[in-house]
Each structure stands twice: as structure tokens, then as C-alpha cells.
Amino acid sequence: MPTSLYVHVPFCVSKCPYCSFCSIPYRQDTANDFRKALLKEMEMRLGGVRTCTLYVGGGTPTILPASFWKTFHEELARLAFVSGISESTIETNPGTVSGHELEELRNSGFDRLSIGVQSFNGDILGTLGRIHDAIQSVTCFSEARSAGFRNISVDLIYGIPGQTLEIWKEDLRRTLELGPEHISCYELTLEEGTPMLESVRSGSITMPGEDSCTEMYFLADEILTSAEYAHYEVSNYARGNRYSSLHNCSYWRRSPYIGLGPSAHSFDGIDTRSWNLKDVDEYNRRLLSGRLPLAGSEILTERQTAIERIMLGLRCCGGVDLDALERETGVTIDRDYLRIMLEHGRVVEVDSRIVPTAYGKLFADGDSLNLMAD
Amino acid sequence: MTLHIRNFCIIAHIDHGKSTLADRLLQATGTVSEREFHDLMLDTMEIEQERGITIKSTAVTMSYPSSDGKVYELNLIDTPGHVDFSYEVSRALASCEGALLVIDAAQGVEAQTLANLYKAMEQDLTVIPVINKIDLPSANVLEVMGEIEGELGLDADDAVCISAKTGEGIPELLEAIVRKIPASSGRDDLPLRARVFDSLYDPYRGVVVYLRIVEGRIASGQDVLLMAAGEVHTVEEVGRFGIRREPCRELSAGEVGYMIAGIKTVGDVRSGDTVTSSAEPAERPLSGYEEVKPVVFSSIYPVSSEDYEDLAAALERLSLNDASLIYEKVSSTGLGFGFRCGFLGLLHLEVVQERLEREFDLSLVLTAPTVRYRVTLADGSLITVDNPVDYPDPGSIQLTEEPFIRASIIMPDRYIGPVTKLILDRRGNNYKNIYVGKKRVEITADLPLSEVVYDFYDKLKSVTQGYGSFDYELIGYRPSDLVKVDILVNHEKVEALSMLVHRDRARPWAVAACRNLREEIPRHQFKIPIQGAIGGQIISRETITALRKDVTAKCYGGDITRKRKLLEKQKAGKKRMKMVGSVAIPQKAFLAVLRRED
Numbered sequence: 001m002p003t004s005l006y007v008h009v010p011f012c013v014s015k016c017p018y019c020s021f022c023s024i025p026y027r028q029d030t031a032n033d034f035r036k037a038l039l040k041e042m043e044m045r046l047g048g049v050r051t052c053t054l055y056v057g058g059g060t061p062t063i064l065p066a067s068f069w070k071t072f073h074e075e076l077a078r079l080a081f082v083s084g085i086s087e088s089t090i091e092t093n094p095g096t097v098s099g100h101e102l103e104e105l106r107n108s109g110f111d112r113l114s115i116g117v118q119s120f121n122g123d124i125l126g127t128l129g130r131i132h133d134a135i136q137s138v139t140c141f142s143e144a145r146s147a148g149f150r151n152i153s154v155d156l157i158y159g160i161p162g163q164t165l166e167i168w169k170e171d172l173r174r175t176l177e178l179g180p181e182h183i184s185c186y187e188l189t190l191e192e193g194t195p196m197l198e199s200v201r202s203g204s205i206t207m208p209g210e211d212s213c214t215e216m217y218f219l220a221d222e223i224l225t226s227a228e229y230a231h232y233e234v235s236n237y238a239r240g241n242r243y244s245s246l247h248n249c250s251y252w253r254r255s256p257y258i259g260l261g262p263s264a265h266s267f268d269g270i271d272t273r274s275w276n277l278k279d280v281d282e283y284n285r286r287l288l289s290g291r292l293p294l295a296g297s298e299i300l301t302e303r304q305t306a307i308e309r310i311m312l313g314l315r316c317c318g319g320v321d322l323d324a325l326e327r328e329t330g331v332t333i334d335r336d337y338l339r340i341m342l343e344h345g346r347v348v349e350v351d352s353r354i355v356p357t358a359y360g361k362l363f364a365d366g367d368s369l370n371l372m373a374d
Numbered sequence: 375m376t377l378h379i380r381n382f383c384i385i386a387h388i389d390h391g392k393s394t395l396a397d398r399l400l401q402a403t404g405t406v407s408e409r410e411f412h413d414l415m416l417d418t419m420e421i422e423q424e425r426g427i428t429i430k431s432t433a434v435t436m437s438y439p440s441s442d443g444k445v446y447e448l449n450l451i452d453t454p455g456h457v458d459f460s461y462e463v464s465r466a467l468a469s470c471e472g473a474l475l476v477i478d479a480a481q482g483v484e485a486q487t488l489a490n491l492y493k494a495m496e497q498d499l500t501v502i503p504v505i506n507k508i509d510l511p512s513a514n515v516l517e518v519m520g521e522i523e524g525e526l527g528l529d530a531d532d533a534v535c536i537s538a539k540t541g542e543g544i545p546e547l548l549e550a551i552v553r554k555i556p557a558s559s560g561r562d563d564l565p566l567r568a569r570v571f572d573s574l575y576d577p578y579r580g581v582v583v584y585l586r587i588v589e590g591r592i593a594s595g596q597d598v599l600l601m602a603a604g605e606v607h608t609v610e611e612v613g614r615f616g617i618r619r620e621p622c623r624e625l626s627a628g629e630v631g632y633m634i635a636g637i638k639t640v641g642d643v644r645s646g647d648t649v650t651s652s653a654e655p656a657e658r659p660l661s662g663y664e665e666v667k668p669v670v671f672s673s674i675y676p677v678s679s680e681d682y683e684d685l686a687a688a689l690e691r692l693s694l695n696d697a698s699l700i701y702e703k704v705s706s707t708g709l710g711f712g713f714r715c716g717f718l719g720l721l722h723l724e725v726v727q728e729r730l731e732r733e734f735d736l737s738l739v740l741t742a743p744t745v746r747y748r749v750t751l752a753d754g755s756l757i758t759v760d761n762p763v764d765y766p767d768p769g770s771i772q773l774t775e776e777p778f779i780r781a782s783i784i785m786p787d788r789y790i791g792p793v794t795k796l797i798l799d800r801r802g803n804n805y806k807n808i809y810v811g812k813k814r815v816e817i818t819a820d821l822p823l824s825e826v827v828y829d830f831y832d833k834l835k836s837v838t839q840g841y842g843s844f845d846y847e848l849i850g851y852r853p854s855d856l857v858k859v860d861i862l863v864n865h866e867k868v869e870a871l872s873m874l875v876h877r878d879r880a881r882p883w884a885v886a887a888c889r890n891l892r893e894e895i896p897r898h899q900f901k902i903p904i905q906g907a908i909g910g911q912i913i914s915r916e917t918i919t920a921l922r923k924d925v926t927a928k929c930y931g932g933d934i935t936r937k938r939k940l941l942e943k944q945k946a947g948k949k950r951m952k953m954v955g956s957v958a959i960p961q962k963a964f965l966a967v968l969r970r971e972d
Contacts, residue, residue, distance in 0.1 A: 057931065336956065
């Protein structure tokens with residue numbers, strides 16, 4: 001079965017206060033080791049693998065020179081079967097990459113660019129601790145187009161302290177002006193250990209309430225679907241069906257994927273998940289001494305498989321086939337609860353599948369728990 | 375052989391240092407070696423140590439060589455300290471000749487000091503005032519001495535000043551115990567009479583009965599009769615209390631010790647019963663025996679019905695050592711199978727609940743505690759109802775009656791106002807107040823027991839800032855206008871939340887219950903109406919609004935594991951709640967219905 005491939009680049013120019021992903025400020029020596037380590041991990045894990053999508057994320061992958069990504073693609077082509085790759089994404093942040101570098105990245109093999117715009121409002125970008133401004137976002141986008149990227153995704157964040165519904169509306173409007181193929185709208189979720197959560201706890205900033213966040217969610221749904229974007233996952237919109245993120249859909253459909261780089265997760269498409277070490281130095285050390293950087297793995301029980309299928313299905317417009325799920329995993333679905341969901345318009349029945357509405361996607365977590373009868 | 379025995383207890387206001395003093399005496403007499411010593415030796419049960427309260431009586435024998443050259447046997451009997459267990463306290467006190475009344479040198483005489491003193495005086499104990507914590511900078515020994523004379527009416531010259539913490543004054547105290555507390559004596563040539571003051575279940579030996587030998591002797595091999603229970607047992611072992619049990623050949627009049635006699639459960643040996651010889655029985659039992667009856671009832675259900683068998687086993691285990699705990703099977707629509715249990719009071723209920731959850735790892739739902747009502751039906755027959763579920767159709771009822779208590783509250787007179795208000799709010803009548811000291815007042819009043827069982831004591835402590843003491847006795851049944859209030863959650867009646875309430879109280883009770891439930895039940899994905907109803911009539915209503923959303927925005931790339939684990943954790947949390955229809959009700963909500971703003 002073809003496999004998706006994820007590469008995690010754990011460097012940024014500086015760490016944003018809300019970010020809980022595996023990312024450290026860029027350092028030349030660590031980055032040099034990382035490049036070697038990554039190529040080593042590819043050699044150890046990708047031999048003969050048939051890849052169908054590639055996604056390079058982070059961090060800020062474009063912090064590494066475009067020439068490295070050229071080497072990366074060559075190496076990938078040498079080790080794995082790449083002719084089936086139908087989507088090849090790299091993430092970038094405005095202000096970290098020049099038009100020339102974008103051309104190089106395009107030429108090296110990437111055909112999709114995901115830009116971390118987050119907002120067009122200067123104050124909001126300040127709150128988020130972003131190092132770019134709105135002009136750099138627009139420049140980055142147009143340079144990407146000039147460089148030949150025909151599939152561009154813009155990442156936005158809502159539910160930010162100080163962000164009003166008006167500001168959010170303006171962010172959406174300016175995004176639509178750019179005309180990207182794909183838009184991600186993530187609600188800001190603060191994780192333990194992030195400086196921004198500390199600021200909220202100390203009272204120096206205030207998160208918008210649940211009601212405003214819900215309003216922002218529906219505003220995005222309304223504005224973007226009116227502009228012919230399909231709301232195909234809780235936080236993701238695609239212009240027409242062909243621009244859904246194939247790579248992300250492979251996670252959500254529980255297709256196999258291999259994750260390279262620190263903290264990256266892998267799934268065999270059946271029942272085994274595994275993940276790499278988070279610590280960048282340790283990741284480098286392991287690989288440079290010829291050992292795999294595996295941190296842990298788990299074999300899913302049927303029940304865990306069922307939870308995943310429901311939870312992921314209720315986030316995506318593909319929904320979930322509950323009858324098949326019961327048959328294949330042996331769990332029982334609480335039909336009374338399903339009836340409540342249908343009555344409340346949270347899901348609709350499409351053929352044999354239960355498909356969430358825009359409203360229903362807001363309840364994917366709780367509903368997936370409640371759907372599992374004990 | 376002349377025995378030099380002193381039997382005594384320690385009584386004190388909470389936190390005045392009773393347990394610390396007990397520990398110090400054990401150390402000073404070498405009863406416990408330094409190595410064995412851990413603080414609060416006597417409070418062995420985990421819950422006792424945490425709450426700083428003693429639930430069961432314990433006893434320990436110390437050997438003390440006095441300056442007069444004789445070696446004395448000092449028996450320290452540690453008593454429970456809560457009104458729920460006042461009968462047990464009185465039995466334990468009856469086994470002593472003396473009491474150490476501990477007073478904090480910085481706090482002085484407090485309400486409970488007085489109440490405890492009265493208890494000791496009722497049993498004719500010789501009281502030695504002990505001024506503790508004299509090492510504190512804020513200690514004011516002279517003032518406390520004045521209070522001992524003025525407020526307690528005791529001779530301040532008898533007071534012993536100590537610091538249980540540093541050990542200062544402990545030798546003087548031991549001498550005072552020997553000199554002032556009357557020697558425990560009794561004629562050992564009379565037929566055996568021994569008072570049971572507590573008993574403990576030992577998994578290897580059966581019940582260990584705690585005795586005060588009043589007259590005669592008891593030895594192993596002898597057949598004894600429990601006079602109230604009417605049962606004969608053969609004594610397997612008698613002994614004294616060290617830190618462990620120390621078997622001996624016999625115990626004789628004046629001594630405190632234990633017997634093991636093949637008794638299976640503590641329910642077979644009631645505190646206050648008299649042990650006599652079955653061959654040569656005493657004519658009369660000792661006075662003061664009462665059968666203790668539970669006064670508060672609640673149903674206990676496992677959150678998960680799979681745990682029913684475990685709950686049954688756990689209750690059986692607990693009742694081996696807790697004669698006051700009674701239980702029987704019940705089933706409820708919505709909550710499934712469980713047990714209807716009777717308790718001595720609310721603290722007793724809480725202790726049982728905590729032990730079930732902690733020691734047996736059970737997740738439980740307890741229904742609102744109720745008292746036992748008496749109902750005369752239209753046909754003249756009399757039934758008792760201690761479960762709202764069993765309340766008969768109002769049309770078939772001629773008369774309902776509820777149990778009343780006579781409360782005695784002692785406190786500084788500055789709290790008369792709030793305490794009076796509290797009593798009146800709780801339907802108190804026959805109210806009286808009398809000064810029992812310069813600034814101390816005793817209020818007596820008759821109150822429905824149902825108004826007292828839940829949080830009366832807590833409320834009293836709060837309005838008197840801890841200075842109010844509370845004691846009560848049951849005085850019988852009185853007519854009362856009762857109604858059954860039902861609670862509907864999402865239009866479904868939840869039996870476990872139903873409550874029998876005085877008609878005048880029904881509406882405020884229902885309003886408060888709905889409001890409390892709204893706070894305790896988490897928001898769901900749909901809105902949940904909560905209603906209070908009498909019969910079919912809705913008398914209060916609250917609504918729990920629906921969640922606006924319940925999803926995390928980002929699925930963390932390929933890290934599905936993390937996301938799934940969060941959900942699994944939530945699912946486990948939900949398992950600890952009780953599902954009523956599609957509403958998950960947390961355990962604490964079942965007791966929250968009783969909380970009220972007075």
C-alpha cells in the first residue's frame with residue numbers, strides 16, 4: 001500500500017509563545033547535524049517504500065537552504081518509489097524565504113506551499129509573537145505564485161486574545177483576495193507549558209470566550225463556503241475537491257504514513273503507531289551513531305481503533321460508516337445517542353455513512369465518546 | 375496481689391493536642407520505643423489520621439514506676455470525638471475513673487472543653503486540668519488558670535502545665551495521674567461483671583472485645599455470657615493492651631483489657647453490654663446499656679453496575695468491624711442494584727463512604743440521606759419509611775410523623791443571635807437558653823432530626839466560628855406535614871434525588887436542589903432541563919445550557935495517539951459518573967441537592 005511521508009524540521013527563527021510543537025531556535029551546528037541525521041533516517045527507513053504524498057512541516061522547514069531540499073528530493077528518489085507522489089508540500093513562514101528560494105524549492109520537487117500567515121492584523125501578529133507583518137505575507141504569497149506554486153495553502157488562527165469578530169472577518173477577506181487553493185483556520189488552543197498559557201493564567205491577557213470562538217468558527221464557515229471553498233475538516237477548507245490536503249486526509253483516513261524527524265509519528269495503516277524522540281540533539285546523536293530514533297510505539301486494540309475511526313470520521317466530511325465499524329471492531333454504537341445527533345442536525349446520513357455538518361464538526365470529540373456504548 | 379491501676383481518658387477541644395499528649399505519654403513510659411514511634415500512634419485508621427478525629431475507641435496499657443516506689447498500670451482509653459458516636463464515648467468514659475482535660479494555653483477554655491467536661495462529670499470522673507502548649511509564645515497560663523476556676527469551676531491548683539510537643543511537664547503529669555485519679559478497684563470475689571466499651575474485628579482471631587472488669591475475674595477457658603445479647607462464648611484469650619495485644623492468664627476487677635472468644639462479627643457484641651460468667655452469672659447487668667439504632671439512611675450504588683458484587687463484599691467486610699452499620703439490598707430504576715444503609719449520623723456515613731472508596735477502590739453514588747419517618751395509613755396500620763421511594767400514595771396517608779431530637783448547644787453568649795436564627799430556620803421549637811458561665815450560654819431546643827442530619831453541625835460551627843458544641847438525644851416522633859419532592863433531569867425522574875420534605879420547605883428546597891444540580895452537572899452537548907416536582911406539579915426549574923462546541927481545532931499532524939488518549943481519559947472520567955438516560959451525573963451531585971444557603 002502506498003505510504004504518505006512526513007518530515008519534521010524542528011527549527012524556527014524564534015519560538016512563538018503559543019506553539020507547543022517540537023521546534024527550537026535555529027542553530028547552524030545543530031541544523032547541520034540534523035540534515036545528516038535526516039538523510040540517515042531516510043536511508044534506514046525508506047528503502048523501497050512507495051510514497052504517495054510528501055509533507056515537510058515544522059518548525060519552519062524553509063529555514064534550511066533550498067539546496068538541501070534539492071538533495072533531499074534526490075535522495076528520496078534514489079531510495080523510494082516517488083513516481084506515485086501526487087502532492088508534495090513544504091511549510092514556510094512569511095519573511096523567512098525569498099522569491100528566488102521559492103523557485104528553487106518549486107524546482108526541487110515541491111508542488112504545494114503552506115504559508116503560516118496566521119493573521120493580517122499587526123496587533124494580533126504581535127500578540128502571537130510572529131516575526132512577520134501582513135505585507136510580508138502578501139509578498140510571500142505572490143512570490144510563491146511567480147515561483148510556480150499552483151497549490152498554495154494559507155494558515156490562519158482565530159480565537160486570539162484581542163481578536164474581534166471584525167478583525168477575523170478582515171483576515172478572511174484578505175485571505176480570499178489572495179485566492180489560495182486551501183485555507184486552514186485553527187482555533188488557538190493553548191497547551192500546557194506554553195508561555196502564552198502562563199500569560200493567560202497570570203491574567204495579563206484574556207482568551208476570547210467560547211461564544212466568540214464559536215461565532216468565529218461559523219463566520220469562517222459562512223464566508224469561505226460562500227466563496228466556494230469546501231469545509232472538508234473541522235479546521236480545513238479547500239477550493240473544490242481536488243485541493244483538499246491529500247496528505248492530511250491520509251492521517252484522517254488512517255492510511256499508512258512514515259514520519260521522519262524529531263517527534264514525528266508513523267502509522268502502519270493497520271494497528272501500529274510509533275513515534276520518534278522529541279529531543280533534537282538526541283535524535284541527531286542516535287542516527288549519527290546508526291541507531292533509529294524511535295521513542296515509543298503502541299499496538300491499537302480494536303476499541304482504540306474504533307475510537308480513532310469515529311473521532312476522525314466526525315471531523316471530516318467523509319464521515320464514518322458505523323455499521324462497518326461495529327462489524328469490524330466489535331464495539332457497539334449507542335443508537336439512542338446517534339438519534340439525538342441526527343435530531344440536533346449534527347450529522348446527516350449519506351448512504352451508509354454518518355457525515356458531520358459544519359455545526360456537528362464542533363462536537364466531534366464529545367460525540368465520538370458518547371457514540372461508543374459501553 | 376494489689377493492683378495499682380489508673381484508668382483514664384483524655385478529653386479536649388479539637389486541636390488542643392489530645393493525640394500529641396497521648397503519644398508523649400506512650401513515649402515517656404517507654405511503652406513505645408523510639409524506633410516504633412510514629413506521630414499520632416493512637417489514631418491508626420488512615421481516615422482518622424487525616425481528619426484528626428477518632429472513630430473507634432482504643433486503649434493502651436502503660437507501665438509507670440512512680441516516685442513512691444510502686445509500679446502503676448496506667449490504662450489510657452482513647453475515645454471517639456464526634457456527636458455521632460456519643461454513645462460509644464459514654465461507654466468508654468464509664469470505663470475510666472479519671473480524665474485529663476486538655477486546654478490549649480493560647481486558646482483557653484472553649485465551648486467543647488465545657489461540653490466534654492460535663493460528659494466526664496456525668497460519669498463521676500476525677501478531672502485533671504492540663505494546660506498544654508505552654509511553649510507557645512502566645513501561651514497565657516495565668517489567664518487560662520483563671521478560666522479553669524471561673525468557667526469550669528475546677529481548682530486551678532490541680533492544673534498541670536505541659537508542652538506535649540517538647541515533653542515539658544510530662545513527668546509531673548504522670549505523678550498527678552497516679553496521685554489524683556482514684557485507684558481502679560472492685561471486688562474480685564464477686565461474680566464477674568465486665569463492661570464492653572468497644573470491639574474490633576481481627577481477621578485472624580475474630581472479634582476482640584474491649585473490656586473494663588468491674589467485678590470478679592475473667593480467665594481464658596471460661597464460659598462467659600453476654601447479658602444483653604444472651605449469647606454464651608468460651609474465652610480463648612484475655613490480655614492487656616500494649617502497643618500490641620499482650621495475652622495474660624486472667625484479668626481482675628479494676629483492670630482494662632480484652633477478650634477473644636470466638637465471636638464472628640462485632641455486631642454480636644454491643645458496646646455497653648455486660649460480660650458475666652455463664653457458670654455463676656451476676657444478678658444484674660451493669661447500667662447504661664442502650665441499643666444503638668441507625669438514624670440516617672442512604673442508598674449506596676456502584677457507579678458501574680459491574681461493581682455490585684465488590685460493593686457487597688466491601689460492606690460485609692466493613693460491618694465486621696462496625697456494628698452500627700446496617701445494610702440491605704435495594705434496586706432503583708436508573709441506578710440499578712445497591713444497598714440501603716443505616717448510619718449513626720452523617721459523619722458516620724461519610725466515613726463509611728470514604729472507606730469504601732479508598733480501601734476498596736469503589737466508585738459510588740450515595741442518595742440523599744434521610745431519617746426514618748412513621749406513617750399511619752388510612753386503614754390505621756403503621757409503617758416506617760426511610761426511603762423516599764417507599765413513600766405511600768398521599769391519598770392513603772392518615773398521619774405522618776418524623777423523629778425529633780433535643781439539641782443542646784453550648785457557646786459564648788455573643789453567638790446567641792445567629793444560633794437562634796439557625797435553630798428557627800431548621801424548624802426548632804421549645805427553645806430555651808440559660809447561662810452556664812459568665813459569658814457562656816446553653817441553648818436547648820427540639821428540632822426535627824431531618825433538619826440536623828445533613829449540615830447542621832457544620833453550619834453551627836461556622837456561625838459560632840468553631841466555639842459552639844453540639845450534643846443531642848432522640849426524643850421521639852412528632853406529627854409533620856411531609857411531601858415527596860421529585861427531581862427530573864432531562865424530563866426523567868431520578869429516584870435517587872427524591873426527598874421527603876416538610877411542606878413549607880418543599881419549594882425552597884426544590885429551588886435550591888435544582889440550582890445546586892445545575893452547578894454540579896457538567897454541560898452536555900444538549901441542553902438539560904432540571905425540574906423539581908410534587909406529584910405532577912413542577913415547582914422549580916433550572917436549565918443547563920448546551921456546550922457550544924466540543925472539539926479541538928488541530929489534530930496534531932500524524933499524532934493521533936495523543937488525541938485518542940485525551941478522549942480515552944475523558945471517557946474514563948465519564949465512567950465515574952452515573953448515566954441517567956443520556957445525562958452523566960457526577961457523584962457529588964447526589965449529595966449537592968442537600969446543600970442549602972441558610
